[in-house]
Each structure stands twice: as C-alpha cells, then as structure tokens.
Amino acid sequence: MGTINGTTEKQSEQTPNTLPPVIPRHVAVIMDGNGRWAKARGLPRTAGHHQGKENLRRILEACVEFGIEILTIYAFSTENWGRPPKEVRILMSILNMVLDQEVNKLDQEGVQVRHIGKLEGVSPHLQKKILQACEQTKNNNRLILNVAFNYGGRDEIVHAVQEIIRDGIPPEEVTEDLISRYLYTGGLPDPDLIIRTSGEFRLSNFLLWQGAYSEYYSTPTYWPDFDKTELLKALWAFSHRRRRFGMTDEQIDKLDQS
Numbered sequence: 441m442g443t444i445n446g447t448t449e450k451q452s453e454q455t456p457n458t459l460p461p462v463i464p465r466h467v468a469v470i471m472d473g474n475g476r477w478a479k480a481r482g483l484p485r486t487a488g489h490h491q492g493k494e495n496l497r498r499i500l501e502a503c504v505e506f507g508i509e510i511l512t513i514y515a516f517s518t519e520n521w522g523r524p525p526k527e528v529r530i531l532m533s534i535l536n537m538v539l540d541q542e543v544n545k546l547d548q549e550g551v552q553v554r555h556i557g558k559l560e561g562v563s564p565h566l567q568k569k570i571l572q573a574c575e576q577t578k579n580n581n582r583l584i585l586n587v588a589f590n591y592g593g594r595d596e597i598v599h600a601v602q603e604i605i606r607d608g609i610p611p612e613e614v615t616e617d618l619i620s621r622y623l624y625t626g627g628l629p630d631p632d633l634i635i636r637t638s639g640e641f642r643l644s645n646f647l648l649w650q651g652a653y654s655e656y657y658s659t660p661t662y663w664p665d666f667d668k669t670e671l672l673k674a675l676w677a678f679s680h681r682r683r684r685f686g687m688t689d690e691q692i693d694k695l696d697q698s
Contacts, residue, residue, distance in 0.1 A: 467503065505668075516535070558595065638662050
C-alpha cells in the first residue's frame with residue numbers, strides 16, 4: 441500500500457487521541473501570534489513571547505510521542521531586527537534563557553539542536569552559546585530540532601549561491617540537488633508539513649526553497665495555545681492530503697499500486 445499521496449487507501453477513523461495513518465517525517469512551524477495572545481489578555485507583548493517559549497517544550501514532547509523525526513521552528517527572522525529595539529532585546533534574552541535552561545535537558549532527551557540562519561549580527565556571547573548547543577547535541581538522533589534564528593529564505597538562497605561560486609563550481613554543474621546541499625538544511629529532507637499559527641496565510645520568507653512541495657496548514661490558534669491536541673489536528677489534516685508532486689492522480693494511483 442503506497443503512501444506517496446500522503447494517505448493510505450483506507451483512512452483510520454479520526455478521534456481526539458488517535459494518530460493518523462501517515463505521520464510527516466519533517467514538520468516546520470511558523471510560531472506566530474505571541475503578541476496578539478498577550479494583547480487579548482491585557483498583557484505586554486513580552487508576556488506572549490515568554491509563554492511561547494514555554495509552549496515549545498510541549499510541542500517537542502508531542503513530536504517525539506507522535507514519531508516526527510525533524511522539527512523546524514521559525515524563531516527569529518532577518519526582518520525581525522526591524523521590530524522595536526526593546527522587543528528585540530527581549531527576544532534575544534529569551535533565546536539566552538532557553539540556551540541556559542533547556543540545552544542540557546534536550547541533550548538528555550536525545551534532541552539534536554541545529555541552527556539555521558546567519559550568526560552575523562548576533563552578539564558574540566550569544567553566538568558562542570548557539571554553537572555550543574549544536575556541538576553538545578550533535579550526536580543525538582531522537583529528534584532533530586532546527587532553530588531558524590536570524591533566518592530568511594531569500595537570504596539563505598543568496599548565501600547558497602555565493603558559496604557555490606566561491607567553490608568554483610561551473611554553471612553547467614549547478615542543479616537543484618546541488619543548491620539543496622548548500623542550504624542551511626543541507627542533508628535533511630524537505631518539510632512535509634508547514635504549520636502557521638494565528639490564522640495568517642503568509643510564508644513570511646520561511647523555507648522558500650524547501651517548501652516548494654510542502655503541505656501548508658494554517659490555524660487561528662495563537663502559538664502559546666498551540667498544544668498537543670492542535671498539533672494532532674494538523675497531522676490529521678496532512679494525512680487527508682493527496683500529495684502529487686506535480687504528477688496527475690492517475691500517475692499517483694499507479695505508483696500506489698506498485
């Protein structure tokens with residue numbers, strides 16, 4: 441029974457606590473809505489960011505439980521530097537806090553932390569902590585956690601092209617596979633499912649190359665409230681999608697039969 445179409449021939453019945461028949465290998469999340477979550481409660485935006493940090497552990501635990509192998513989170517974009525300076529400082533302090541408080545726990549639980557994005561522009565102290573976290577956890581294989589920090593999809597593609605040129609690779613040898621290898625996610629499969637919380641339908645410069653054939657799921661739930669049950673809803677939605685990868689239904693049917 442084939443699974444290229446993102447489903448099996450016979451769907452299991454969906455209930456709040458059952459897993460769908462198909463689990464995406466790689467899930468990416470645009471963690472949106474922290475500020476609006478706080479505003480709705482009469483709290484400062486910073487409270488939403490702190491609550492969003494706390495929620496990440498719940499989602500990490502759920503990903504391990506559900507059998508997801510790779511989780512990529514959009515933590516801070518290259519455009520986020522344009523936010524009010526006070527908010528940027530708070531976001532930097534939250535990352536510092538996560539690195540201080542969570543890396544040892546993640547390491548013990550078998551999570552491999554990877555940074556995707558640029559380190560230029562980040563304080564030397566924070567750069568050191570990021571690199572130490574990646575080094576400390578590099579041999580873990582229970583779950584790969586890609587943290588997209590100081591990341592932009594267009595910037596990533598530009599960086600890949602620059603590296604290809606620096607390596608002296610002739611134009612006729614440049615292929616899609618080659619470019620993929622030069623991306624920050626080189627060596628990893630593209631995301632099967634990209635989730636955006638808070639009800640927005642924008643990519644916001646996230647995984648532009650890798651998401652070419654990803655399935656997208658948007659939920660009105662703000663990130664601090666996006667819990668295990670909400671993640672399960674997204675996985676069920678994914679399992680009902682028919683993934684064609686540019687092919688026709690007839691071609692997919694033949695592949696499933698084979």
